[in-house]
Amino acid sequence: MNTKSIMRGEKVNPADYSALDETLEIMAPMGPELGNGFSNHAPMAIEAMCAMRRADAVMPWFERYRHSLAPRHSRVARLTNDNWRSALGDQRRTEDWFEFFRNELEEQSWQSVLDEWAARLAPGLMAAATHGVIRTGHATRALTLEDTPARRRELADGLAYWAADYMPLPAQRHSSAHAMPSEAIAQVRMTPAEIRRANPGSLTDALAGLDSFAPFKAALDAVDPSGDPHAFLSDLTATFARVFLANARDTYTSIAFVHAVTGPSALRPILPYLRDATSHSALAYAWQAAAAMYATFGTNANLSHPDELKVGDQDELIERAIECGDEHAIKFTEVCLREHALNPDPAFLAAADHAIRMLSAT
Secondary structure, three states: OOHHHHHOOOOOOOOOOOOHHHHHHHOOOEEEEEOOOOEOOHHHHHHHHHHOOOHHHHHHHHHHHHHHEEEOOOOOOOOOOOOHHHHOOOHHHHHHHHHHHHHHHHHOOHHHHHHHHHHHHHHHEOHHHHHHHHHHHHHHHHHHHOOOHHHHHHHHHHHHHHHHOOEOOOOOOOOOOOOOHHHHHHHOOOOOHHHHHHOOOOHHHHHHHHHHOHHHHHOHHHOOOOOOHHHHHHHHHHHHHHHHHHHOOOHHHHHHHHHHHHHHHOOOOOHHHOOHHHHHHHHHHHHHHHHHHHHHHOOOOOOOOOOOOOOOOHHHHHHHHHHHOOHHHHHHHHHHHHHHHHOOOHHHHHHHHHHHHHHOOO
8 A cells, every 4th residue: 555545544454575585585586487488577566565464474385486486587689768668568579678677767767767657658558468557557556665775676577577478458538438447347348269269379369359340440439538547447357356256257257357357447546646647548548458358258247246355364365375385376366455445345365265266276
């Protein structure tokens, strides 16, 4: 939870970040992806455990995870303020982007860099299936609590991943509808089976099917993010917690719909440092990214509030997520607890419980 939340008088739990910098230093030579090509979740999962006051679990978890880490990529060419646009979305350039952002963070405050680049990167918020913005959000929250070299480096890594995997989704701009996500979700159409069959593979491979699905182009402006950004984000995350409950039916879809919540929620610690126009833009693209997951992987449009949505014991959820060990279960549980603290809704706790059960079998 960031200091702005504390200033607003919101109830927060004390975090324990005693293990964060040590593990970030160990991971410094490691790249943003694992040896199998999937995203390196270690910095995000570890920060989430620290936020949940479970620094004691960090090193045992990391020792099991670290064997899958891969070294950083080789550099291609130096990026500057004059040539960065040509490298946007070029996955070969992760290290070039990292060096660029590390230099930017040495020359400017991290808050200024975040504000400037969130505006530029927001249209590609789907980068690496939202892992770019998620890693940036975790790094921002940690920096808000304490400014250290390791945490600045982690912010550079998060922004670099976002920029190198920058992924805009198809959209046609028009006047925004006067709707919140909970209202607009009914307008999002799911892709037909033939598009899904034509685009198997990773989450980002599957999302390519939206390029040929014309109805999705209206999704970006189906909402109005111009009001209170925190209220909009609460409505967005609660809506997609219900999407998760209705549609997470196996490991693959559970992971997909986890990111429909954790991706948008990653903006929560970033918002206090963004100008209003940037906040509104970023929230619109967060909605679009979540809607893309729903359109691509969704099968059930019934998001009603079933009677079985019950509030469980939060400490038990944390313990079960860590015992499960799955990085998505850990990150998702932390996000659901954080969002529930700001906007009490049993769907968050039910979604965390469902994710832990679905991902414990992986």
